[in-house]
Amino acid sequence: MLRDSLPNVTGPLPGAQSKLWLERCARALPHAILSDYPIVIKRGAGAMIEDMDGNRFLDFTGGTGVLNVGHCNRDVVRAIQEQSEQYLHSMMAVVTHPAYIRCIERMNEIVPVRGAEKQTMLVNSGAESIENAVKIAKAYTRRPNVIVFSGAYHGRTSLTMAMTAKKSYALGMGPFPDGVFRADFPNLYRKPAGMTDDDAILFYLHRLEELFLEGTPPESTAAIVVEPVQGEGGIVPAPLAWVKAVRALCDMHGILLVADEVQCGFARSGRMFVSDYWEEAGCAPDILACAKSFAGGLPLGAVTAGRHIMDAVPHGVIGGTFSGNAVACAAACQVIDLIQREKLTCRATELATMVHRGLAPLYESTQQVGDIRGCGSMIGVEFVTDRASKAPNPNLVNTIISIAVSKGLLLMRAGARGNVIRFLYPLTITDLQMEAGLSIFREAVAQAVGGEMQV
Ligand SMILES: Cc1ncc(COP(=O)(O)O)c(C=O)c1O
Incomplete structure (x- = not known):
C-alpha cells in the first residue's frame, strides 16, 4: 500500500x-x-x-505545510464525500449553512486568542486570512498602520505582498498599499556578533520601539503581525521572551497582536497552535489567522478574535462568495477531530x-x-x-x-x-x-x- x-x-x-x-x-x-x-x-x-x-x-514538504494529517486522509475523504451529498455551496451572507457554523464553533473552542467570547470568520487562503485580520484590526482600533517583520511571509495579494519581506515575490508589482512598516525579526542565529540571546532580544525590542519614533507612532498603529515561527523566512521561532515584551508594548499602546499561524498552526508545533505556548506564558494574541493544514488539503482559512473586536467590523466589510465552502468546512471539522483523537x-x-x-x-x-x-x-x-x-x-x-x-x-x-x-x-x-x-x-x-x- x-x-x-x-x-x-x-x-x-x-x-x-x-x-x-x-x-x-x-x-x-x-x-x-x-x-x-x-x-x-x-x-x-x-x-x-x-x-x-x-x-x-x-x-517532507507536506504540500508546503497543508498536509499535517497526510495526503488523502481516509477520515477527511469520508467527511468530504458525506458533505458532498448534502450540499456543496451556500453563500453565508445569503443562506446560513450548518457546516460553516460547526466549523467556527470548533475554532472558537480551540483558538487561544484573548477574550471570554470568541468569534471566527472563514476565508479561502492564508493571504486572505491575513488581509482580513488586518481589516478587523483597523476596524477595531480605527488606526491605519500595521507593523510586520524582516523575513516575514504573509502572501501574494496586494496588501500581503507589501507585508511580505522578500521582494522577489513582488517584482514589478508596486505601488503597494500604504501603512505597512517593518521592524527586525529576532533571528537569534543571525543576531549581531558578540551579543548573548538576552542582549539580542533587548536589541530587537529597541529596534521595534524606534519604529514608533521613526515609522508609525503607536496611536497610528492598528496591529503588530507576527509569524510565531517564520516559515518562508527560514523556520525561525520568535523567542518567547520577545513575544512577551511585544505583548506588553501592544497593551501599553492599544495595539492588537496578530499571530499569523498559516504555516505553523494545526499541531505541527507540538500544540494545536504556537499561540497555545504564548497563552501559557501570558501573551496570547488578540487575533489569530490560519489556513494551510486547516482543511486537510482543501482551501480554507480562518480569522479568530474576541467578540469585542469582531463587533467593531461594519456589516458587509468582510466575507466573500466562496468563504467557508461547505465541503472544506466538513473536512476542517474532521481535521480538528483527528488531531485530537490521534x-x-x-x-x-x-x-x-x-x-x-x-x-x-x-x-x-x-x-x-x-x-x-x-x-x-x-x-x-x-x-x-x-x-x-x-x-x-x-x-x-x-x-x-x-x-x-x-x-x-x-x-x-x-x-x-x-x-x-x-x-x-x-x-x-x-x-x-x-x-x-x-x-x-x-x-x-x-x-x-x-x-x-x-x-
Ligand atoms: C505564514 C504564512 N502566511 C501567509 C501565507 C499565505 O498563504 P496562502 O498561500 O494560502 O495565501 C503563507 C503561505 O505560505 C504563510 O506561510
Whole structure:
C-alpha cells in the first residue's frame, strides 16, 4: 500500500509519463508558476506520493505545510464525500449553512486568542486570512498602520505582498498599499556578533520601539503581525521572551497582536497552535489567522478574535462568495477531530525528537550545517559556507534538494537567501518512513558536500 511504503525511484527523473505531463504543463501554464521539481503526482497517501511512472517519494514538504494529517486522509475523504451529498455551496451572507457554523464553533473552542467570547470568520487562503485580520484590526482600533517583520511571509495579494519581506515575490508589482512598516525579526542565529540571546532580544525590542519614533507612532498603529515561527523566512521561532515584551508594548499602546499561524498552526508545533505556548506564558494574541493544514488539503482559512473586536467590523466589510465552502468546512471539522483523537500534537513532538536525534551526527560532521532549529515538527536546517562566517550557501541547498529528490525524498527550501531546508512532513508519517527520509537526507548532504569540496 502506498500509505505505508518507502521511497523508491526506479529510473532517471522525470520518467517518460511525467515528462509528457511536464511538457503539456510548460505549454499551458504561465512560466511564473512552473515547478522546478521533476515530479507529477498520480496519487498521494499519508506521507507518500506516487508519480505518473510509479516512482514513490516521501513528502517532507507536506504540500508546503497543508498536509499535517497526510495526503488523502481516509477520515477527511469520508467527511468530504458525506458533505458532498448534502450540499456543496451556500453563500453565508445569503443562506446560513450548518457546516460553516460547526466549523467556527470548533475554532472558537480551540483558538487561544484573548477574550471570554470568541468569534471566527472563514476565508479561502492564508493571504486572505491575513488581509482580513488586518481589516478587523483597523476596524477595531480605527488606526491605519500595521507593523510586520524582516523575513516575514504573509502572501501574494496586494496588501500581503507589501507585508511580505522578500521582494522577489513582488517584482514589478508596486505601488503597494500604504501603512505597512517593518521592524527586525529576532533571528537569534543571525543576531549581531558578540551579543548573548538576552542582549539580542533587548536589541530587537529597541529596534521595534524606534519604529514608533521613526515609522508609525503607536496611536497610528492598528496591529503588530507576527509569524510565531517564520516559515518562508527560514523556520525561525520568535523567542518567547520577545513575544512577551511585544505583548506588553501592544497593551501599553492599544495595539492588537496578530499571530499569523498559516504555516505553523494545526499541531505541527507540538500544540494545536504556537499561540497555545504564548497563552501559557501570558501573551496570547488578540487575533489569530490560519489556513494551510486547516482543511486537510482543501482551501480554507480562518480569522479568530474576541467578540469585542469582531463587533467593531461594519456589516458587509468582510466575507466573500466562496468563504467557508461547505465541503472544506466538513473536512476542517474532521481535521480538528483527528488531531485530537490521534494525539497528533504529541506525535509532532515525538517526530521532532527523532529528527533532531537523526540530524545530530550531521551537525557534528558537517561545517556547512550552520544551525538546526524549529518548534516541534516545524524544523529548518540552515546551510552556510562555514560556521565562522555564516555566509549563506544556497547552491549547496539546491544540490542537496536535487540529490534527495533523485533518491525519493521531497524537500523544500526556505529563507531570504534560499539557504535553509525546511521539514514539513505529514504528522501521520510512520517511524520507518521517517528513518528512511533522514537517511536519504544525510546521504544527500554528504554527497553534495563531497561534490562541493571537489570543485
Ligand atoms: C505564514 C504564512 N502566511 C501567509 C501565507 C499565505 O498563504 P496562502 O498561500 O494560502 O495565501 C503563507 C503561505 O505560505 C504563510 O506561510
